[in-house]
Amino acid sequence: xxxxxxxxxxxxxxxxxxxxxxxxxxxxxxxxxxxxxxxxxxxxxxxxxxxxxxxxxxxxxxxxxxxxxxxxxxxxxxxxxxxxxxxxxxxxxxxxxxxxxxxxxxxxxxxxxxxxxxxxxxxxxxxxxxxxxxxxxxxxxxxxxxxxxxxxxxxxxxxxxxxxxxxxxxxxxxxxxxxxxxxxxxxxxxxxxxxxxxxxxxxxxxxxxxxxxxxxxxxxxxxxxxxxxxxxxxxxxxxxxxxxxxxxxxxxxxxxxxxxxxxxxxxxxxxxxxxxxxxxxxxxxxxxxxxxxxxxxxxxxxxxxxxxxxxxxxxxxxxxxxxxxxxxxxxxxxxxxxxxxxxxxxxxxxxxxxxxxxxxxxxxxxxxxxxxxxxxxxxxxxxxxxxxxxxxxxxxxxxxxxxxxxxxxxxxx
Amino acid sequence: xxxxxxxxxxxxxxxxxxxxxxxxxxxxxxxxxxxxxxxxxxxxxxxxxxxxxxxxxxxxxxxxxxxxxxxxxxxxxxxxxxxxxxxxxxxxxxxxxxxxxxxxxxxxxxxxxxxxxxxxxxxxxxxxxxxxxxxxxxxxxxxxxxxxxxxxxxxxxxxxxxxxxxxxxxxxxxxxxxxxxxxxxxxxxxxxxxxxxxxxxxxxxxxxxxxxxxxxxxxxxxxxxxxxxxxxxxxxxxxxxxxxxxxxxxxxxxxxxxxxxxxxxxxxxxxxxxxxxxxxxxxxxxxxxxxxxxxxxxxxxxxxxxxxxxxxxxxxxxxxxxxxxxxxxxxxxxxxxxxxxxxxxxxxxxxxxxxxxxxxxxxxxxxxxxxxxxxxxxxxxxxxxxxxxxxxxxxxxxxxxxxxxxxxxxxxx
Numbered sequence: 001x002x003x004x005x006x007x008x009x010x011x012x013x014x015x016x017x018x019x020x021x022x023x024x025x026x027x028x029x030x031x032x033x034x035x036x037x038x039x040x041x042x043x044x045x046x047x048x049x050x051x052x053x054x055x056x057x058x059x060x061x062x063x064x065x066x067x068x069x070x071x072x073x074x075x076x077x078x079x080x081x082x083x084x085x086x087x088x089x090x091x092x093x094x095x096x097x098x099x100x101x102x103x104x105x106x107x108x109x110x111x112x113x114x115x116x117x118x119x120x121x122x123x124x125x126x127x128x129x130x131x132x133x134x135x136x137x138x139x140x141x142x143x144x145x146x147x148x149x150x151x152x153x154x155x156x157x158x159x160x161x162x163x164x165x166x167x168x169x170x171x172x173x174x175x176x177x178x179x180x181x182x183x184x185x186x187x188x189x190x191x192x193x194x195x196x197x198x199x200x201x202x203x204x205x206x207x208x209x210x211x212x213x214x215x216x217x218x219x220x221x222x223x224x225x226x227x228x229x230x231x232x233x234x235x236x237x238x239x240x241x242x243x244x245x246x247x248x249x250x251x252x253x254x255x256x257x258x259x260x261x262x263x264x265x266x267x268x269x270x271x272x273x274x275x276x277x278x279x280x281x282x283x284x285x286x287x288x289x290x291x292x293x294x295x296x297x298x299x300x301x302x303x304x305x306x307x308x309x310x311x312x313x314x315x316x317x318x319x320x321x322x323x324x325x326x327x328x329x330x331x332x333x334x335x336x337x338x339x340x341x342x343x344x345x346x347x348x349x350x351x352x353x354x355x356x357x358x359x360x361x362x363x364x365x366x367x368x369x370x371x372x373x374x375x376x377x378x379x380x381x382x383x384x385x386x387x388x389x390x391x392x393x394x395x396x397x398x399x400x401x402x403x404x405x406x407x408x409x410x411x412x413x
Numbered sequence: 414x415x416x417x418x419x420x421x422x423x424x425x426x427x428x429x430x431x432x433x434x435x436x437x438x439x440x441x442x443x444x445x446x447x448x449x450x451x452x453x454x455x456x457x458x459x460x461x462x463x464x465x466x467x468x469x470x471x472x473x474x475x476x477x478x479x480x481x482x483x484x485x486x487x488x489x490x491x492x493x494x495x496x497x498x499x500x501x502x503x504x505x506x507x508x509x510x511x512x513x514x515x516x517x518x519x520x521x522x523x524x525x526x527x528x529x530x531x532x533x534x535x536x537x538x539x540x541x542x543x544x545x546x547x548x549x550x551x552x553x554x555x556x557x558x559x560x561x562x563x564x565x566x567x568x569x570x571x572x573x574x575x576x577x578x579x580x581x582x583x584x585x586x587x588x589x590x591x592x593x594x595x596x597x598x599x600x601x602x603x604x605x606x607x608x609x610x611x612x613x614x615x616x617x618x619x620x621x622x623x624x625x626x627x628x629x630x631x632x633x634x635x636x637x638x639x640x641x642x643x644x645x646x647x648x649x650x651x652x653x654x655x656x657x658x659x660x661x662x663x664x665x666x667x668x669x670x671x672x673x674x675x676x677x678x679x680x681x682x683x684x685x686x687x688x689x690x691x692x693x694x695x696x697x698x699x700x701x702x703x704x705x706x707x708x709x710x711x712x713x714x715x716x717x718x719x720x721x722x723x724x725x726x727x728x729x730x731x732x733x734x735x736x737x738x739x740x741x742x743x744x745x746x747x748x749x750x751x752x753x754x755x756x757x758x759x760x761x762x763x764x765x766x767x768x769x770x771x772x773x774x775x776x777x778x779x780x781x782x783x784x785x786x787x788x789x790x791x792x793x794x795x796x797x798x799x800x801x802x803x804x805x806x807x808x809x810x811x812x813x814x815x816x817x818x819x820x821x822x823x824x825x826x
Contacts, residue, residue, distance in 0.1 A: 056752075057746070057750055058754065058755045058757070060749065090742075091742060091757065091773060091775075092774050093758065093773035094772075096774075126742035237746055315728070315813075319818055322818065322822045329503075329538075332472050333539075336650055337469075337470055338471075357540070359506050360506035360507065360509070361505050361508070361540060405732055408728070408732035
């Protein structure tokens with residue numbers, strides 16, 4: 001079972017070009033995984049800026065607490081990122097905090113930078129003490145490595161836990177006439193699998209952007225990418241998305257996130273974020289179909305989003321999709337439970353672009369054949385028009401299958 | 414598969430005594446089910462009072478809309494209740510509203526009462542027009558039946574859809590020195606199965622209570638019974654809970670819900686409501702374990718309830734229970750995602766009464782044997798103490814198993 005690859009996985013890892021100003025090193029710590037890398041050390045050139053968004057969980061892990069603190073104290077400067085897979089260092093009490101402190105101190109010393117420029121993430125089993133010496137013992141080796149380092153795919157593989165495929169995405173666009181590259185990797189199968197916490201994503205660009213600009217772009221971009229996906233509505237203790245800008249591209253300075261010269265870059269960044277987020281859904285536990293839920297005609301965009309998530313998180317909708325059943329009754333039910341304004345008699349429901357319910361009832365004699373054919377596919381489109389106003393939203397999810405139960409009912413045993 | 418009875422079902426239907434002032438009649442309409450009753454007609458003596466609470470869904474069914482309207486217009490007087498199983502008359506547009514109007518008019522005429530004293534519910538498939546003539550054609554036969562009518566178990570069976578067992582509960586207590594009886598029936602397997610909408614529950618007492626008193630008692634009682642259960646977080650278009658008081662018991666008048674003479678009655682009513690609500694969970698689709706989630710030490714009772722539901726609705730917690738895995742990491746995750754105040758390092762988690770996590774980490778060397786034995790049982794107890802304040806809550810749910818997927822992925826096909 002562990003060898004299965006999601007049927008929604010891309011055919012292969014995409015070609016990600018190197019990004020000037022960052023070097024990757026990967027290692028096996030011996031902590032949990034054999035025969036694969038489980039530690040990623042990323043070194044950034046001086047002057048690299050950083051921004052991050054993190055889990056809203058109130059029981060978040062010690063590494064997340066540290067990253068938030070470091071970003072604030074260091075004003076978004078970054079020299080080092082350390083990510084280990086196999087142990088999440090979450091719910092490890094006082095010892096978890098001490099583990100983080102020792103790892104940061106070792107990183108700052110070995111790589112000769114302020115502690116506030118060292119970022120960490122740990123993903124894997126919750127509640128087991130992490131032996132940080134297994135990580136820090138490898139730092140000198142990384143520091144001494146003057147070669148080109150590991151590639152993006154190796155980096156992506158080093159942070160995997162229950163993922164069935166490595167996730168990467170890239171775009172290159174001109175910024176002020178100079179080509180800049182955006183590359184990213186992610187891990188996470190399921191919005192979350194708290195035993196094997198976490199959704200992690202790291203995006204690096206060679207653009208030269210001040211930390212406040214990065215932060216604004218990231219917060220804007222996350223809304224319609226990582227904040228628009230759900231597998232099972234559960235939220236990890238460790239979810240982390242960080243964006244680094246090495247500043248190696250020789251474009252003129254940009255000091256405002258609203259600068260029109262950033263239009264292409266913004267689009268490229270958002271495309272990378274969306275691509276990575278969708279890959280996380282496509283590696284959702286047991287997923288066999290990728291589902292796009294579009295809601296329009298709501299009172300506000302916020303209302304549309306809540307309705308879209310009510311549909312996307314409904315176990316009854318997700319099991320219907322698993323069964324290739326265009327079950328609009330469950331979609332209507334999910335709209336009703338969202339708590340947002342809806343008028344039963346104004347709703348329109350489309351599946352695969354085909355109108356199947358309107359005027360408060362099923363469309364009389366709609367042609368079921370193309371709808372049934374659509375439901376047999378890998379990419380499912382559910383559209384709901386509330387018919388009230390202009391609010392709209394789009395979210396992505398996957399179906400709920402037997403394998404989700406297999407994976408999660410049997411994981412620890 | 415359809416013949417399986419939930420492993421959580423009681424050994425048999427309890428002995429429910431007749432309640433003076435109500436008579437049941439059951440019929441087969443021929444609409445959907447063969448070889449069983451699918452229509453319940455309940456006639457109440459003049460003077461019967463009524464109260465109801467209904468789904469908060471904004472896409473609720475026409476019968477629900479009617480019941481709310483009738484209770485308001487008729488000031489809580491009831492003479493007739495008509496419930497059919499097999500067709501929910503939900504999302505049936507204008508025709509659904511007309512169906513309700515015709516059924517109410519026929520009931521009022523045949524049973525000689527105001528329309529506002531006729532209550533309806535329909536449960537079953539969504540989105541299919543209901544032929545109300547199949548119901549109303551049987552009204553004269555019910556009206557002509559001067560016998561004792563059907564019993565509680567027959568009534569409970571007539572309203573079943575995907576239920577695997579009929580649900581009933583009763584208590585008898587003195588009210589002002591006079592014995593009064595509270596009997597109730599319910600249907601629903603899953604908090605909801607919107608194709609086969611709905612959770613329905615009807616409770617009848619021979620107590621003599623004004624409608625406002627009934628209403629206050631019902632609203633109070635529903636909070637820790639039907640509003641404290643969840644199977645899959647989904648909410649039906651048709652959920653209905655009604656309470657009728659026939660006034661046949663010869664106790665002195667009670668005009669205030671806070672009257673101390675109601676203490677015993679309140680307790681009996683709440684016990685019946687809780688018993689019925691728990692039976693609905695025990696018939697949850699695919700349920701193999703009944704789960705009680707208790708949260709204490711929260712900032713407020715409301716916060717405790719939200720945390721309890723975050724745990725009870727978490728697919729990861731529910732699959733862990735299915736796998737007999739005392740997975741406290743997932744419980745901590747669910748607390749974190751609830752959005753309510755929690756301190757990772759103050760949390761205590763108990764399973765089966767055994768403390769397994771505290772001080773922000775697993776209890777070192779706790780004895781796993783009794784916890785594992787508890788998780789193998791039918792009744793699972795999960796307790797979380799936030800350690801912050803006095804807020805507490807208790808909710809009930811069931812595990813998430815392969816059969817839930819079987820039932821819901823394959824239902825219509």
